[in-house]
Amino acid sequence: MSKAITGGAHPQAKTVSRAGALAGRKLNLYGLLFASPWILGLLIFYALPLVLSIYYSFTSYSILKPGEWVGLDNYRNLMNDKSFWIGIYNTIYFTVIFVPLSIVIGVGVAVLLNMKIKGMSVYRTIFFLPTLVPHVAIAIIWLWILNPRLGLINLALEWVGIQGPAWLSSVAWSKPALIFMSLWGIGNAIVIYLAGLQDVPQDLYDAAAVDGANASQRIRRITIPMLTPVIFFNLVMGMIHAFQQFTLPYALTGGQGTPGTSMLFYVMYLYNNAFIYLKMGYASAMAWILFIVIMILTCIIFVTSKRWVHYQGK
Template sequence: MAQLTKSSTGTQPLALTKKNTFFNKSNITGWLFAAPWIIGLIIFYVFPLGSSIYFSFTTYSILQPGEFVGLDNYKELFHDKIFWISIYNTVYFAVFFVPLSIIFGVSLAMLLNMKVKGMALYRTIFFLPTLVPHVALAVLWMWLLNPGFGLVNGMLDMIGIQGPAWLGSETWSKPSLILMSLWGIGQAVIIYLAGFGDIPEEFYEAAEVDGANWFQKTFYVTLPLLTPVIFFNLVMGTIGAFQQFTLPYTMTNGQGTPANSLTFYVMYLYDNGFKFFKMGYASAMAWILFVIIMALTAVIFLTSKRWVHYQGK
């Protein structure tokens, strides 16, 4: 016997009541307003995502439909020398850039958080590099780091130090890229400044009453309460580091020179997909990158319980 529910007109089946509630006028209106976004999500995200999974198991290129080859693309990747070089370069960049960006970002934000006249101007100056397009940024630093007439080596010569070849050296090419990337951390600094503004002054007053000095207040009050912001920038910085593309591609014209020392993972993925038209191979690379980023993000989230401190908890 169907389950009954009471209403103003008597008793109706519960399933029918739920159906009428789902298709009432307000729900239909809501779905109609959300329909453009849902359709766009399906067309531009869900469908390409599903297609890339299928293409990663095929020899698909932009010019030919290709054939289903199973796991051959993934097997070939593990025997691809350039693939492993690109992973090494990307991991090298992420391991050094992400911690340095947090250290320099927090330190710079602490300096810009001081009560000094004209601080708004200083904050603007440090934020301006983030507004420069990456292509223009790459051209600028190529001039600065030029081994023959660059400003950096010129200043080093003035103090008796012979500067390296920078972008022309296998040893210094990746440190040069890290230096360029650190120049544009103004956006992270703004987020840290917002985090500083969220720390109540009562904590500092209580620490001062207890006799804490500046060093103790920094390490026992400021940094612990700033860890949610550090956590956010750590996740976003890690994802961004593994997707490094524009700077090295612009500086090397897509060649990754010298000796592939600036061939990053996304650069090699792009070359396979749009230069060599190996779209199935590139799709397999994209899904490997997705798994790597998801795994690292999961590790960061799991370990965050030990070092991220939220106010009121």
């Protein structure tokens, strides 16, 4: 009797399972249907250009002509291109100075903004506001602020008896001025640091206070180690952003990299080759060199992070 009941239940169970599988396939189909615009956009505007750029980097392709296969000539010519090496130097100069300064200043400002005082939300908003300003507008604002004769900074320096430099008109001061301008817009990183600070357990600070640790010791022994995962993230993102520096120097110089070639950054020269000189194959080779360099540096940071990044519970 039990066998008969069990045997009679099998067809119904199979029917239910088939109906469930059919409903699951319909849901998957609907999901793909709704996601299809994004998938098509990803394939057409990201994946396809990525694959084609590899091919174009071995050709003399321009926007107006299909070009011919030239093998490694584009890469060889880059090694003898003076502007290519100038762009690398300017980009590395900016990255080596800007990224550490952005971390130190970002952490310091975040620590101050984490204090419990009246009106702190207003101060946090003030530090975040520059990130909402378009880069072109930032360039126009700072062109006035850094004006050698009428700029606010040089006027302030004159009040204390210091002759201000020419800033963006000087080969020696143009990159430091750009670094200063970029540091003005690190509000996003400050918000991330602030979120990381609020995730540090208060028990650790209380225990350190009981042991007699002062504020400096608490920051050095508790805050910084607990903040290393956030520092690691901003280090990687800051490095990638710095190597792709483009909008500010382009808006400041109109793509010329003046004064001299002090503001000719790597991505600016890549853009000029692609869309002004119409050397798309040459620019594709530059893009892949930049990609390889960024990937190598990112891998190095990830490997070394095991020594200095500390996660809670580990």
